[in-house]
Amino acid sequence: MAEQAFVTLATNDSYARGAMVLGKSLRNHKTSKKLVVLIGPHVSDQSRAVLHKIYDDVRLVDVLDSGDTAHLAMMKRPDLGVTFTKLHCWTLTHYSKCVFMDADTLVVSNIDELFDREELSAAPDPGWPDCFNSGVFVFIPSNETYGRLLQFCTEHGSFDGGDQGVLNGFFSDWATADITKHLPFIYNMSSIAIYTYLPAFKQYGANAKVVHFLGATKPWSYTYDPRQRRVRGDVAAAAHPGFLLEWWTLYSGEVVPMLMREYGDQPFCSGCEEDAGESEPVQTLMSSAERKQRWEQGQADYMGIDSFDNIQKKLDVFLK
Ligand code: UDP
Numbered sequence: 001m002a003e004q005a006f007v008t009l010a011t012n013d014s015y016a017r018g019a020m021v022l023g024k025s026l027r028n029h030k031t032s033k034k035l036v037v038l039i040g041p042h043v044s045d046q047s048r049a050v051l052h053k054i055y056d057d058v059r060l061v062d063v064l065d066s067g068d069t070a071h072l073a074m075m076k077r078p079d080l081g082v083t084f085t086k087l088h089c090w091t092l093t094h095y096s097k098c099v100f101m102d103a104d105t106l107v108v109s110n111i112d113e114l115f116d117r118e119e120l121s122a123a124p125d126p127g128w129p130d131c132f133n134s135g136v137f138v139f140i141p142s143n144e145t146y147g148r149l150l151q152f153c154t155e156h157g158s159f160d161g162g163d164q165g166v167l168n169g170f171f172s173d174w175a176t177a178d179i180t181k182h183l184p185f186i187y188n189m190s191s192i193a194i195y196t197y198l199p200a201f202k203q204y205g206a207n208a209k210v211v212h213f214l215g216a217t218k219p220w221s222y223t224y225d226p227r228q229r230r231v232r233g234d235v236a237a238a239a240h241p242g243f244l245l246e247w248w249t250l251y252s253g254e255v256v257p258m259l260m261r262e263y264g265d266q267p268f269c270s271g272c273e274e275d276a277g278e279s280e281p282v283q284t285l286m287s288s289a290e291r292k293q294r295w296e297q298g299q300a301d302y303m304g305i306d307s308f309d310n311i312q313k314k315l316d317v318f319l320k
C-alpha cells in the first residue's frame with residue numbers, strides 16, 4: 001500500500017518556522033505517517049536545512065516557473081498566488097492519502113486516526129459553519145482532481161480571495177452530503193472560538209487535538225523570554241495564551257537550537273529575547289473607549305482586565 005502523509009506549506013521563512021514547530025509537534029506525538037512540506041523559492045537555505053531534518057520530504061513548488069497548467073492558471077489569476085501553491089498538494093500522488101495542515105497549526109495529541117476519513121473531510125469554520133475551514137483537511141492526491149481544481153480556480157476564482165473560498169466552492173456539498181466528512185472541531189480548534197463561545201471553550205477546550213492560530217497575528221509575531229518562560233506582546237488579544245506558550249516552548253526549546261546550528265556566526269532573529277532582563281511584559285493602558293472598541297473587534301483582554309472572573313465580579317456588584 002502506498003504511504004500516507006501529513007502535508008504543510010511554507011512560502012517564506014516566517015511560515016517555515018511555523019512548519020518546523022508543526023512537524024516537531026507531529027513527531028513528538030509519535031505519528032507513524034510521513035511528513036511532507038511544500039516550500040516556495042523564497043525560503044532561505046538555513047530554513048530548508050532545518051526543514052530537511054524534521055520532514056521526510058521537502059518539495060520546492062514554484063508555480064511561476066512550472067510552465068504547466070498551474071503556470072497558465074496563475075497568469076490569469078495573479079491574485080491567487082499562495083492559493084495555487086496550496087492546491088499543489090494534490091500532485092503528491094506518491095502518497096495514497098494525505099492530511100493537509102496549515103503552518104500555523106500545532107498538534108497537541110496524536111491524530112493519525114484522521115487517515116480513516118475520506119476526501120474531503122474538514123472541520124467547520126467558526127465564522128460560517130456551513131463552510132469548512134481549510135487549515136486542516138483530508139484529501140486524496142490525484143492529478144485529475146488537481147487539474148479540475150485549477151480549472152475551477154481560474155474560472156470561478158475564490159469568494160474569499162484564498163484557498164478556503166476555492167475549496168469550499170469546489171467541494172460544495174460538504175455541508176450537506178455526508179456527516180462523516182465533518183471533522184470534530186477539536187481537530188482544528190481556532191483561537192477565535194474562545195471569543196465567540198467562551199463557556200464551550202471552558203467545557204471542551206481541553207479536548208483539543210489541533211490548535212489553529214488563525215488570523216493576522218501568528219505565534220511568530222510575538223517575542224519570547226525563555227528565562228521567564230513568558231510570551232511578550234499583546235498576548236491577551238490573540239490565541240489561548242496557554243497554547244501560545246506551548247508553541248513558544250517547543251519553538252525555543254527544539255527549533256531555535258537547530259536554526260542556530262545552521263546560522264552559525266551569521267546573525268539571525270529567533271524572536272527569543274535572552275537579554276530582556278527582569279522587566280515585566282509591556283502592559284498597555286487603555287482608555288475605556290479604546291477598551292470598548294477592542295471588545296467590539298473581538299480583542300478583549302481575556303486574561304487581564306476582561307477576564308471571566310473580573311466580569312463576574314462586575315456583574316455581581318451590579319446585580320446587588
Ligand atoms: N501560507 C504561506 N505563506 C503565506 C501565506 C500563507 O506559506 O504568505 C500558507 C501557510 O501554510 C499558512 C496557510 O498558507 O498556514 C494559510 O494561511 P494562513 O494560515 O495565514 O491563513 P489563516 O489560517 O489565518 O486564514
Ligand code: MN
Nearest residue numbers: 102104135214
Ligand atoms: Mn492558518
